[in-house]
Amino acid sequence: MGRARTDSSTTTGERTRPRAAWGLIPATLVSASAALLFGLRMPVPGYLVLAAALTLAFVLNRALFRDLLLIAVGLVIISTISVEANIDYPNIALMGTVLSLSVLVPYLLSRYAYRDHAIRFPIRTGQRWTALERAYLPLVLLLGYLVLPRYFISSGAYLNWPAVSVPDEIARLFVGVGFVGIWDELFFICTVFALLRRHFPDWQANLLQAVIFSSFLWELGYQSWGPLLTFPFALLQGYTFARTRSLTYVVCVHLLFDAVVFLVLVHAHHPQWLAIFWY
Template sequence: MAASATHTPLPNEAKPRLSAGLIPAAMLSGSAVLIFALQLPLAGYGLLAASVVAAFFVNRALFRDLLLLALGLLIISTISLEANIDYPNIALMGTVLTLSVLVPYLLSRYAYKDHAIRFPIRTGQRWTTLERWYLPLVVLLGYLILPSYFIGSGAYLNWPAISTPDELARLFVGVGFVGIWDELFFICTAFALLRRHFPDWQANLLQAVIFTSFLWELGYQSWGPLMTFPFALLQGYTFARTRSLTYVVCVHLLFDLVVFLVLVHAHNPEWLAIFPY
């Protein structure tokens, strides 16, 4: 599996707007829709395998990177992603999601001997004024949008009823863990690998399709994709601009904090009666 030479990505402006590699990459993103959103695993696995095979004949560097993504998606697909905060399921889901990030990273680092997948926590750059103001804006948008979504669509029922301190703690930890993992896999892994071969906007669209498909099975259904798809695009764009995992994780966790509070209120209407919907 080791590559004969390290693949050096082209500058964004040097990448063609249309390339044959878009076909297998789009097939891979489409396989996530089949596997996670439409719950058609056989068709999804078939399309996933076909995307990797097609990439082999199009571009060997693209093949190696799509293979890493395919392995990550296969690992994720071994479990149900439906919201379940029972202790055994938390342990199982945590293990599987961790492996889906760790396996592609270790293969990239030690088999391919490159640094395609990085987790830039400390960049040495201070956040700009705009970046600082964006954080409270995320909270405000979540406050305005999420109650109408979860309660108006009934999507909150995709999460278990919670009322005891132990249940609240497990939901809080679970929502936060998945939020951090989203950035590790969809942004630092999927987006990072795809943007080595395609302009950022194309790589971002491809990762956003996978991101949205995952969140659909997790419970963001009904008109949820109208919210999650733009959010995924914004996270990819923000990462491309800031090059900071820390920043995109902060954005995601602030949004997920509102998700947690809305779910608590939705299952216990007398609690946190502060939301407009």
């Protein structure tokens, strides 16, 4: 999307691609472990697959092992709690803490234990958004408006989120949806995708992160035929980040989409409210 931009953290010289394609096996197993942990809610098989992935990576390529270990640490931290939508104050505090740690711990390990800058959060890139990038933002709103009401209401997936009625509950839902949207980009894109890109072509790294991204969102509540939306969205976010090198931009895209999610969830529980959707 727009022009490709330079980024010293992803130059060819800093990538350590595994020999042949064998390294793709442990990386795929890491993604499969996320599907087990979050999508199927099978923690023991998920941990076993994750352990097998790390063991195989250690044998095949130590650099790959180090980066997959960072992803695994984040996944294990997330797996310690349920990420089902729950906006009670204690759960907000718990989930906010755990999700924050899942980003912070891999970053600190990378920065201070590995002493590299593989994980970055490029907020100010110094590059102006292109005309295409600016035009994409209202398109996101339009697509959300056309697709999300039909998905949430026809599938009944909106029932996976609490029905909010009073201002305090509405505010907590709004903040929760936005927080998770920002965290998605910090973890799945700036951490998982960025680490995988050091070893694999972008398209492979993007597919691997999209599996993990979609698995998490399944547990969060995007069920039924939700993966038909979340998987392409994850791929688009990875592609957009690869082109723009801008966390700010992908967060803007995500928050615009999530703004529609929030409005649809409120409307779905209270059809007389926000009767602005077509479905």
